[in-house]
Amino acid sequence: MSGATTEYQRTEDGCFTAPLLLTYPYSRTVGETLARFFTSLRDGRIEGTRGSDGRVYVPPAEFDPITGDPCTEWVPVGEQGTVTSWAWQSEPQPGHPLDHCFAWALIRLDGADVEMFHAVDAGTPDAIVTGSRVAVRWSAERQGGITDIACFDLIPADMDDASAAGTPDEPPAAEAPRSPANADEVLRLRQPVAVTYEWSAGPAASGHLEGLLEGRLLGRRCTSCDQVYFPPRNGVCPRCAAPLGEEVEVGPQGTITTFCIVNVPFLGQRVKIPYVAAQIVLDGADISMQHLIQECEAHEVRIGMRVEPVWKPRDEWGPSLENIQYFRPNGQADTATIRATS
Template sequence: MSLESGSATDQQVDVLSQKFTLGFTYTRSTGPVVGRFLSSLRDGKMVGVKGSDGRVIVPPVEYDPVTAEALSEFVDVADTGEVVNWCWVAEPTEHHPLSHPFAWGMVKLDGADTPILHAIDTQGDASQMVTGMKVRVRWLNQAQGNIKDIVCFEPGDTSSGNIPQHDFEEPVVMMDAPTYLDYNYTAGNATARYLHQIRQGKIVGQKAPGGEFVYVPPRGSCPATGVATTEEVECADVATVESFTIVHIPIPGNPIKPPYVVANLLADGADVSFIHLLSEVDNDAVEIGMRVKAVWKPEEEWGYAMDNIRYWKPLDNESDKGGK
């Protein structure tokens, strides 16, 4: 593939926008304090821990907020309480605990001195929410041993009397902690130009007028000077391995099974490397300076994404640079 130059402003491109989910679910040990709290939830009970100043803290914490000493004196509290403050959620998302409008509220349980944050369900009626109102726990029918055993709080000054059911015999010692963020990414002009070119099977970087460095993917401006990168440079789909790592730990949602190699690649004609996958080579045979070539998906599968290139493989010889 020959190197070509042109102006990034010669052609307008459609704005590209895509929804993404960023997150990871990790498993952690609960320790004796959090484990006791989750085990109690599983049994339909609320428990706190007594601090050095005599306060009953719910949810229980491992260390005293005043002295930082380890805490271990557990105190049973009621599953009823009072709303300290709240805010209304008029349009819940799919990740919220309730599908209809509800309130997030700080609830101080009877027998506790600190509030717990959870959802409060008034069946979508915001007019029922009042600071100081009495609420009670609505328990999950089949307990899981995590905070979701509390479905939500609901108006009421006496316990519902419903006890969660479960088949667990051992206390909770491990828990899954999912942390996810949904967001919408809108590509700027430079990124949009780059993705439109990738959809055509081209790797096209940009540089500032009179500048030395070709950026792939382009940033829109030169990091060194701040000048807009309006000059396009088409790079070859042949590259040099600048650095690499062998991945041994599986990543949730990633269809590639370890071990595999991820490398920083410097495409011919570019001055900044990008990250991509290496394949068709023994992991132990990968080395810095290795010459590699892109292996593209079939053209009918090309979209606005760098994964139009399945992976990069070793270049058999320097004459093997053309075609996809």
């Protein structure tokens, strides 16, 4: 999972928002049954499995939906089938099988008893009805997955296996049994997911972000327990659920309450290791926040050390704590006691 924000905006109701793209690069193992199905699809064949009641499932059932037993009997089925229900997608969306209007359909392939869900390139909604005969259109490049079937096409009556042969349920002859150990078998399915959200900071944190644009560190005081939160997330005190009240300017000096020395390199690291990440409670605040400590050796950092922020050049500021590049020792005497709540 990764997330990325780009440009922020202020909305008319005073909230900072930004588009947030969340991506999940899912890669799924497919298991024995689906491996065979997807490998066959890649090789241009369609097979299903037979359930305990004799029904043939395409796509295959891994386990019988009624008895729960493994489905082990494979049945080759035809590349043509019958539409049993459909809907019209008038405006295709990103990721759809077709880039122009088309039908979604449940399709019972010849020789199968249970439908598969896919797209039919019907042209217009008038061209398709429940009962329409359709045929597989294979993808030009097949990798092993349901999208190896690009979509289905409507079959003109004279091209229809079912009407020509008069035996709509007769499947094609079974292929020779496949080797159980197919070194080239499809074992994984990549399903990248990408969704863009409108991320909103909400009204309470937006005042804090507005302050950061001006170089001010604004927290809020709980109306019940008087603790000052920085940042004031959500406008609610997480200890007592009371609303946060007045804005309180805190810092810029603060005290280190705890810290760690980072020696591990990782993807996206922006600071040279070793470096110190510390919890800092700003003067006037009751809750610590995390930031970097620089301009001193890592081994000199200690709990109780007094620090001050080093700001980026003003023209690089945004509504973000990243306006502060890091904190550095401010030369004041250590704070002897750190409040337990920090």
